[in-house]
Amino acid sequence: MSLEKNVDSPYIGTQSINLGSQTNCLKMNKTGVAIVGLGTVGQGVAQLLLDHGDRTARHAGRTLWLTHVVVKDIHKPRDVDLPAGIITNDLNKVINDDSVKVVAQLVGGIEPARSIILKLLESGKDVVTANKALLAEHGPEIFDRARQLGRSVAFEASAAGGIPIITNVSQCLSANQIESLHAILNGTSNFILSKMDSEGGDYQSALTLAQKLGLAEADPAMDVDGTDAAQKLAILAHLCFGARVHWSDIPRRGIDSIDERDLKFSKHLGYRIKLIAFAKLAGTGIQLMVSPMLVKTGKPLAEVQANFNAVSVVGDAVGPVFFHGQGAGQMPTASAVVADMIDTAVGRTAITFKTLELWADGHQRVDFAEPGDLEGRYYMRFDVVDQPGVMGQITGRLGQHGISIASVYQHETQNEHQQTVPIVIMTHAAKESAARAAMKQIADMPTVAESPERFRILS
Numbered sequence: 001m002s003l004e005k006n007v008d009s010p011y012i013g014t015q016s017i018n019l020g021s022q023t024n025c026l027k028m029n030k031t032g033v034a035i036v037g038l039g040t041v042g043q044g045v046a047q048l049l050l051d052h053g054d055r056t057a058r059h060a061g062r063t064l065w066l067t068h069v070v071v072k073d074i075h076k077p078r079d080v081d082l083p084a085g086i087i088t089n090d091l092n093k094v095i096n097d098d099s100v101k102v103v104a105q106l107v108g109g110i111e112p113a114r115s116i117i118l119k120l121l122e123s124g125k126d127v128v129t130a131n132k133a134l135l136a137e138h139g140p141e142i143f144d145r146a147r148q149l150g151r152s153v154a155f156e157a158s159a160a161g162g163i164p165i166i167t168n169v170s171q172c173l174s175a176n177q178i179e180s181l182h183a184i185l186n187g188t189s190n191f192i193l194s195k196m197d198s199e200g201g202d203y204q205s206a207l208t209l210a211q212k213l214g215l216a217e218a219d220p221a222m223d224v225d226g227t228d229a230a231q232k233l234a235i236l237a238h239l240c241f242g243a244r245v246h247w248s249d250i251p252r253r254g255i256d257s258i259d260e261r262d263l264k265f266s267k268h269l270g271y272r273i274k275l276i277a278f279a280k281l282a283g284t285g286i287q288l289m290v291s292p293m294l295v296k297t298g299k300p301l302a303e304v305q306a307n308f309n310a311v312s313v314v315g316d317a318v319g320p321v322f323f324h325g326q327g328a329g330q331m332p333t334a335s336a337v338v339a340d341m342i343d344t345a346v347g348r349t350a351i352t353f354k355t356l357e358l359w360a361d362g363h364q365r366v367d368f369a370e371p372g373d374l375e376g377r378y379y380m381r382f383d384v385v386d387q388p389g390v391m392g393q394i395t396g397r398l399g400q401h402g403i404s405i406a407s408v409y410q411h412e413t414q415n416e417h418q419q420t421v422p423i424v425i426m427t428h429a430a431k432e433s434a435a436r437a438a439m440k441q442i443a444d445m446p447t448v449a450e451s452p453e454r455f456r457i458l459s
C-alpha cells in the first residue's frame, strides 16, 4: 500500500514517520480515537499519535486512528500539525461517530469536563483522562456511571504525570499492604522550590516560568497552595489503602507561604524543603497530609529536582520502592495518556477497571488516625528579641510539653536596626498535639515575634 495515496491517513504530512512500520500499521485494524482539549497535554497526545503511529500500532496491535479533536476555539494557533478536517468545536461529532471507541478527555477543571466525560460514557466511549481535580471531586459519580454503562475510565496521568504510579500501586504491588507513601506530586511546586534552592531565584519569577513551561494549572494557586497535591493524594490513598477521602479533608499547606530564610536555614542544617504528600498507616488508622517538610539532603526525595515528581512506597512484602520521573509537562503527561489509550483499545483497562471497583459503594477499609497522635521530628523557627533569658524560656516550654531538642541554631543580628534574631530548633520525635501546643505557648511570649514557623522533618 502506498502511504501517499492513502488520502484518509491522518499521518500524512507529519514528520518522523517510520515509513516501513507505518505502512505495516496502515494494513492493521483501526480503532478510532479522539481528543477533547488540545492544550499543553492534548497537543502532546496528538503529536505522539500522529508522529509515532507505528509505535502505538505495534504496542496496541492496531492503529489508533485520530479521528476528531475537539477544542473550544478552532481558530487558535496550535503547535501540532493536524490532518485537515479533524479539528472541531462540536463534541457531537465524537459522540455520533461509532468508529470512535476511546476518547482522551483533556479539558481541565470541573465543568464542562464532568459533563463531557458523562456524555462520552453515555455514548458508548471509553474515556482516558488526566484531570485529577475532577476525579478527586466527582470520582465516585464518574466511576459509578462508567460501571453502570459497562464502560471504563483510565487515569494514569492524573497523579505524578509520566510516572506510572497508578498502574504500579493498583496492579504490580497488589500483593502488598501498602504501609506508607511519601511523595512529591506537584511538579510546579517542586520546580519553584528547586529554582529557589539551587539558583537563589525568587518565588514569583520561578512560578511565572513554570506557567510558561505549561507545568502549572490554569489556576496556579491550586499548585502552590497544596490543593493539586491533595487531589492526587486522595486518588492514591484510595488505591493504596482503600481510603475514601475527599481531598478537601486532607490537612494541607502549600509552598505559597514559605519564607526564603527557612530554605536557607534548612540547607545550612543539611536538609531541603519539599512539598510532601504524606500517607502512613499507623495501627488501624491512616494519616494523610500535604505540607512542606524537611528532607535530609542525599535522601532520594530530597534530590528530586525541577518538574520531577517522586513516589516512595513501602509495601509489607516488597519493602521500599521508589519511583521518579517528570510529573508535569507536555510529553511526560502525554506518555501516560497514550499508554492508557493503548491499554483501553487493547481491552486491558476494561478488566482492571471492573476488578478494582474504584470508589464503589462499600465500607472504607481504613479509619483515619487522630492527627494529634502523629509522631515526628520538627524544625521550628522563632524570631525573638535578642535579650537574656529568651532561649531558656523557649526551651523550657518545649520541655514542659515533653519535646526534646536535637539541635539549636541562633543567628547573630546583622546590624543595629534589626529588631529580632531567628532561632532554629530541631526536635527529637514528639506528638503533633504536643508540638502544636508548645508552638502556641511560645508564640504568645512577648519576646517572640508573630508567626513562628514549624515544619515536619520527614524520616
Ligand code: NDP
Pocket: 036, 037, 038, 039, 040, 041, 042, 070, 071, 072, 073, 074, 076, 106, 107, 108, 109, 112, 130, 131, 132, 133, 157, 158, 161, 214, 215, 216, 217, 218, 327, 328, 329, 330, 333
Ligand atoms: P490547557 O489549559 O493547556 O488546555 C485545556 C484545553 O481544553 C484547551 O485546548 C481548551 O481549548 C480545551 N477546552 C476548554 N473548554 C473546552 C470545551 N468546552 N470543549 C472543548 N475543549 C475545551 O490544560 P492542560 O493541557 O495543561 O491540562 C489538561 C488536563 O490535564 C487538566 O485536567 C490538567 O490538570 C491535567 N494535567 C496537566 C498536566 C500539565 O503538565 N499541564 C500534567 C498532568 C495533568 P482551546 O485550546 O480552544 O481554548
Ligand code: HSE
Pocket: 158, 160, 161, 185, 186, 187, 188, 189, 215, 216, 217, 223, 228, 327, 328, 329
Ligand atoms: N500542575 C500540575 C503540576 C500538573 O505542576 O504537577 C501535573 O498534574
